Amino acid sequence: MRSLQPEIQYATLSQQGETAQLGMWVFIATETLFFGALIFTYFIYRDAYPKEFAEAGKDAVLWCGSVNVGLLLTSSLTMVLAIDAAADGRRRHLKNWLLATAGLGIAFVCVKGVEWCLDFAHHDVPSINFIMKPAEALAGELFWVFYFIATPLHALHLLIGLGLILYMLWRVRRGDLTPAYYAPLEVVGLYWSFVDTVWIFLYPCIYLVGRS
C-alpha cells in the first residue's frame, strides 16, 4: 500500500474526496438534463400519437429489456458492496465485487446486442430496413427513432462505466485504493448507479408502452 498525500490544493484527503464526490454530482445534474430532455421529447410524441406508439412498442423485445433491468440493478448492488469492501480494507472482496459488476455490465451489453439483432430482423431500424406496420402508421417510426437514439446513448454511457471499472481494478492491483482514500471508486460508483437509473426510466418508455 502506498502512502497517499492530498493534492496541493486540499488540506486533507477527506476534503479532496468530498470535492470529487460533489464534482460527480454536478456532472450527474448535467446528465439528468441530457437524458431528461430526451425523455421529454418521447412524452410529447407519445402524447400526440398514443395509439401509434403503443402499436410500435409491441415490437420491443420485452424479455431483453426486463433481463437488463435485473442485470443493472444487481450491478448497482455489487458496486456498493465493492465500495464497502474498499472502506473496510477487504481487498480480495473489493476485487471480486468489481469483477462481478463488470461481468454484469458486459452481460447487459451482450443482451442489448442480441436485442438490436432481433430489432433488425423484425425490420424495426429506421432509415436502414424499417417496414411500417399498418396499425402504427407513420408516427410508429418516431418510436423507433427514439429507441435507436436512447439505447445506443445509454449503451455508450455503460461502456464508459465499464472502462472506469477496469481502471479501478487496475488501481486496486496497484494498491491505490485503501481505507484511507477510496474516493475514485465512490465517484465511479455514483456514475454507475446513475446509468442504472437512466435505464429504469427507459424501461417503461420502450418496453411497457405497448403492453396495456
Next chain:
Amino acid sequence: MKSGAKHEPALLYVIAWLVLVLLTGVSLWTAFLGLGMYAPVVEFGIAATQAAIIFILFMRLKGPPSLKWLFAGSGFLWLLFLYGLSTTDYATRQGWPS
C-alpha cells in the same frame, strides 16, 4: 477516502435490491392490467420510487457531506424548469400535432 460516511449494513443493500427487483416486477405486471391512461402514471411513479431508493442508498445521498443534496437537487430543479416551461409551450400550441 475516509469520507466520514458511516456505511449501511450489507443486509440493508440486499433488502433494497430485493425491493427494486420486486418493483420492476410490479411495473411489468401493471403494464398488462389495461390501466389505459393511468398506466404511464403508475409505471413512471414506480420508476421514480426505484430511482429514489438508488439515489438515497446506493448513491449514498444519505450521509455526509450534506452539500450533496444541494448538488443533486439542482439537477432536478433545472429538469423541473425544462419540463414545466416546455409543457406549457406544447399545451398552448394550436393544432398540435399538425
